[in-house]
Amino acid sequence: MSTTNGLIRILDALDASPAATALRSRSYDLLHLAPGETVADVGCGAGRAVAELTEKGARAIGVDLDEEMIATAGRRHPEADFRLAPATALPLADGELTGYRADKLYHVLDDAAQALREARRTLRPGGRLVLLGQDWDTFVIDSDHPGLTRAIVHARADLMPAPRAARRYRNLLLDAGFDQVEVEAHTGLFTDGAMLPFLAGLAHAALDSGAITQEAHDTWTAEQTARAERGRLFLAVPMFVASATRP
Structure with missing residues (x-):
């Protein structure tokens, strides 16, 4: 299974x-x-x-840099408009958009400022922008090994280009010249086994980075697997939603 296909499975769940x-x-x-x-x-x-969004009556355009993602999107929704491009160089005309939305994206961007310049370029005056994302450094996971859990969460965050981008949304948007900037905080709560692959991925990334030992990895993943099997898994994911208007 490719890395993208594994990510799609986690995102679907x-x-x-x-x-x-x-x-x-x-x-x-x-x-x-x-x-x-x-x-x-x-x-x-x-x-x-x-x-x-299309079902709601909008003319929706999907943009992604990952060829496998775009291919999957096209197979699932063959009637929709999907385009292969980076967030920093959108295949859209100046002022073409009334709305710009980016969900779980900015933590993987090396240049958020350029992405927001593209958002502002492609939005018409009065157009709306909405960013959603998780803060990768503040996952809350119940475990009998809290110190190890902190090490795993922080190690995985450190592998991201911008793991704390979501807590910066407000200042990023203000710096980019957007108006009416507002931020909401939400928490995703998961207590079943659907997110066990996500937790296993955190531990595997921490192991590959050298932040934890193989023994620590095996201990932690075994505990989380057992919790999932007993209905005792607990994962809380802080999510931030920022909205703004293009002046």
């Missing part, structure tokens, strides 16, 4: 949860779109949001 569904709905409301207006979902992944 995450995005199917009631909390994630409600958060996506909130992001759509914050766009203030009228029927027929054009919105880009940047970092669209497998295309779920593009399909949902």
